[in-house]
Structures are given as C-alpha cells and as structure tokens.
Amino acid sequence: MIAQLPILQVIVPLVAAPLCLFIGRPKLVWLFTLVSSFMAFIISVVLLQQVMTNGTIIYSLGGWSAPIGIEYRIDYLNAYLSLIISATSSIILLAAHTSITAEIEESKLTLFYVLFLICLAGMLGIVASGDVFNVFVFLEISALASYSLIALGSDRRALTAALRYLLVGTVGATFILIGIGLMYITTGTLNMHDLSLQLVNVADSRTLVTAFSFFTVGVCLKLALFPLHWWLPNAYSFAPSVVGALLAATATKVAIYILLRFIFTIFGVEFSFSILPLQYILVALGLAGIFVASITAIYQQDVKQLFAYSSVAQVAYMMLALGLNNTSGLVATLLHLFNHALMKGALFLALAGVMYRVGSVQLEHFSGLGQRMPWTMAAIVIGGLSLVGLPLTVGFISKWYLLRATLENGWWPMAVLILIGSLLSIVYVWRIVEAAYFTPSVESSSNIKEAPLSILLPTWLLVLANLYFGTDTNFTVTISNLTAQYLLGASP
Amino acid sequence: MNIWDSFNYWVVMILMMNGLYILISQGNFIKKIIGLTVFQTAVFIFFISMAKITGATAPILKQATEQGSTLYSNPLPHVLILTAIVVSISTMALALALVIRIKQAYGTIEEEEIQHKDQP
Secondary structure, three states, X not given: OHHHHHXXXXXXXXXXXXHHHHHOOHHHHHHHHHHHHHHHHHHHHHHHHHHHHHOOEEEEXXXXXXXXXXXXXXXXXXXXXXHHHHHHHHHHHHHHHHXXXXXXXXXXXXXXXXXXXXXXXXXXXXXXXXXXXXXXXXXXHHHHHHHHHHHOOOOOHHHHHHHHHHHHHHHHHHXXXXXXXXXXHHHOOOEHHHHHHHHHHHOOOHHHHHHHHHHHHHHHHHHOOOOOOOOHHHHHHHOOHHHHHHHHHHHHHHHHHHHHHHHXXXXXXXXXXXXXXXXXXXXXXXXXXXHHHHHHHHOOOEHHHHHHHXXXXXXXXXXXXXXXXXXXXXXXXXHHHHHHHHHHXXXXXXXXXXXXXXXXXXXXXXXXXXXXXXXXXXXXXXXXXXXXXXXXXXXXXXXXXXXXXXXXXXXXXXXXXXXXXXXXXXXXXXXXXXXXXXXXXXXXXXXOOOOOHHHHHHHHHHHHHHHHHHHOOHHHHHHHHHHHHHHHXXXX | OOHHHHHHHHHHHHHHHHHHHHHHHOOEHHHHXXXXXXXXXXXXXXXXXXXXXXXXXXXXXXXXXXXXXXXXXXXXXXXXXXHHHHHHHXXXXXXXXXXXXXXXXXXXXXXXXXXXXXXX
C-alpha cells in the first residue's frame, strides 16, 4: 500500500470525480469530494515523511521502468508542493458548499465538484509525474477544468475571462509542448531524470536554447509573470469565490513548480543561469511586475481584482527571488510558495464570506463592514498584513529571506526597491481597512450579519496558519532548505 | 545548407506563425479559435515529421525482418500526438461552448463590442 502512494495521490481525486455523478445529492457529493481531497492530503503527508526518512521515491507505472515506461519520482520538491496543493484545496473545500450554493444554480453543483476534483487531480499529477509529456497532459487536464470552473461565475464577464484564459493558457501549453518536442529531438527521451543526464552533452546546441526559450515563455504565460499577466485578474475575480481561492492559492504555484523543476533538474543551473542569462530576465521582469501590479492594485475598486493584482505582484517576488541565483533566493521562493498559498487562501475565503453576505466585493460596499462582520474583516486585515510582510506573519519570513538573498549578492538598491514595493502593498491593504472600519455604513447594509461559520472557520484556520507559521518557522524553513539543497545539489 | 533538408520545419514555422498571428490580430472569437487550432496543428506536424526517417519502415518487427531492413521510424511521437490531439479537441470544444454562452450573454462575439458593452 505504501509503495503505491505516489500514484494513489493522483488516482484518488481522478477516480472520485466521475463517481460524484452517481451520488446525486449535492451535499453528499460535497462530503465525498471533501473526503477524497483529505485522502490526497493524508497521502501527501505520508509521502513527505517517507521522502524525509528514505530519500527520493521512484514509482514505475505498470511495472515498466524508466526510460521506457513513465515513472513518478517524488523528491522533496514534489512532496512539498503536493502538500501545499492538497492542504489548501481541502481547507477551501470545507467552505465550498455554503459559498458555492449561494453563487451557482443547484443543478450545476454536482458538476462543480466534478470539475474541482479533476482540477485537483491535474495539479497533483503535474507535481507527481517524472515524465515531461505527462506533465503537459496533466497541465491541460487541470487547465481545462479551471477554464470551466471560471466560466461558472455568475457575472457574464466570467465567460470572456474564461475564454481569454483558455486562449492564453493553450498558447502557453503549446509553447511548452514545442519545448518538449525540441528536447525529444536532441535526446530521444522524455523522462526527466534521463533528460538531465543527456542534456549535458548537448548543452551548447542551438536546438536546446530554442527549446528552453519556448518552454520558459510558455510557463511564464501560465504563471502570469509580468508582462504576461493580463489574463489573471479577470479570471480570478469573476470566477465563483471558492474557485478564485483555489486558483489563487494553487494554480500559479504549480506553474512555478514546473519552472523550478525544468530549470534545476532538467536543464541544470549552469545551462539556465550561466549559458543563458535567465536570472537577469527574471530579476528585471520581477521588479517591473512588483511595481506595476502593486500600483494597479491600488487603483482597483473590486477587492477581488485588487487581490488578483496583488497575486501578480507576489508571483513577481517569487521570480525575483529565483533570479537572484543563490541558495537563500531559492529558499525564499520555496518559502513564499507555501506562505503565499496561506495568505491568498485566507484572503479569498474571507472575500467568499463577504460575497455570501453582501453579494458584492466592490470597495464601496465594504463601508461599515468592520462592525457588521468583525471576524471576516479581522481575517482580511491579518491576511493583508501578511501580504505586507509584518513580523509575526508568514509574509515577514519570506520577505526576510528575500532581503537576505539580495544582500548576499550585495545588491543594496534592490533591497530598497523591495521595501518600497512592500510599502505599496500597505497602501492597497489600507484602502480596504479604511473602507471597512473608518467609513460610516450605509443604511441598506444594516441587516448584514457575520459570515456563516462554515466559511468563517476555514478562513480562520488559514489565518491562524498564517500566524503560526509566522512565529514557528521550523517546518517551513527546514523543508525549504532541504529542497533548495537537493535542487542545487542534484543538478549536474 | 539546402532549404529542402529542413522543408518540414519551414512548413511548421509558417503555419505556426500564421496561427499565432490570427489569434492575436483577429477580434472575432471564432476566428481566434481557428487561429489557435492552426497553431496547435502546426506543432502536431512538427512532432510527426520529426519521427520520419527516409527509407525507414514502420516499426513492426516481422515486416522489417522480411524486407531485410533494420531502419524504423520512431512511433513514439505519433502516440504523443494522438494524446495531444485529444487535448486539443477538448480545448476547442470547450472554447466553442464558451463562445455560444458569450453570444447568449452579449449578443455578439466581437471582442471590441464586448469590451464596449462591459464599460459601466
């Protein structure tokens, strides 16, 4: 049983998805979805434990060993990412039923859970697989599910947002496919481990440079690195609230995982950062992204849009940290993967609560909510402070490592710029605080109550996780360090 | 370098750029989807054409030994592209379904008109 865990993690949600159709009653379907997501979570915890004690787990599908068969290879990075994905999706699912019942028609509820599970299975599959073509297929599985999930939003703009995301996402995935094809031409293998051994021999060929370029642009479209981010804000904000929470907390993380895996394991640090100047591109686009996205966020009237732009800025932070090209930078990227999932999960779930009671997340409707929904607003404030990077929250930990990484390179001006970027996030968080606490409430909002417990509890679970992992960094820092050392050590 | 040596790559490149250009330049969603499909198909041709080896037979062991040839075409890219075609068809189906919904909601599938209607 233990030996089958790497595949079970993907199979459980994938098989559970069609089974949902046989259950019928939405509430039961929700429970079933929740149970399957929690099973995936438990499996990922066990896998992480196994990796910590026994090292990398190799699982050959159907008994065909690599490079002929497809293999799943679970190392620190895979286990860490699948833990992030399955944990956040389970917590978001806790709140999903109350929130989604209010936002979409009852006849579509079952289908919503089917899509949710397929999306989850796709993301876990991307993370688990050790075969590059398999990664492409899983990428499309999760992407197709998320396009349909976004289109479920009640606003008609959700439809155009979903179609735009589909067009951009498919171009991105096809670029990745071209990259995979070019790598296959030069080496004749699709297995990641095998590729990493063989690509060293052809490191100076132009085919490989082309493959790398196509691949990087494709992934950057998927992870919404500035200036390829314009599809993201509408997609996140017009989707149903819990879908926004799921995508904001996990989808970009998976794309970043793909980038990390290809840079460090397959192409190798030397090829990516010495032969090709990837780090300068990432640092420049990262800095530009932080400023442009944060400033755009300040001017948003829709709070979901505001946090979506802030997501673009946070992704830019991760890419900047990656571009610093030292161990602390990589640790900062890995820490922020986890921490950003916690922050954005908490914030978007709190917004789901606002959406449930107020029916809108426009900033003007936030006036007076500080008194009417004290717990939800407190959650937004703590999540917002975490985005800013105040001490005692997780945001501080990742900012701290990011600053340390810039100082290690001796790039003082950049450290100052990062601090200015944080000040910008204070401005947009403050706008919400001002609306919620310091503007008198309008008459029509007098019957608005606190969000229901079923949404409030998962929100606060994530908020408390924000505070807990902000004070006790033992787990996150240890695992990030181990992963960073593994990635840098494993690359030839 | 003879241009005919890399003939297939030229075809792929021209098709691919055509598709991408249609996708970017056209405002009509159906035309955009057509562009996307041309773009994807170009990549499929790229995969399939790279597997072809001049003078090689299909990778069937018995047939090859009868003909005395030991040169096989690579079957793997074909298999990969079968999967990719399935993915592409589902993407297209989903995109067309979304276009139908957009037409119902807005009464048009022109991007500019939709943007105009969304202005408050």
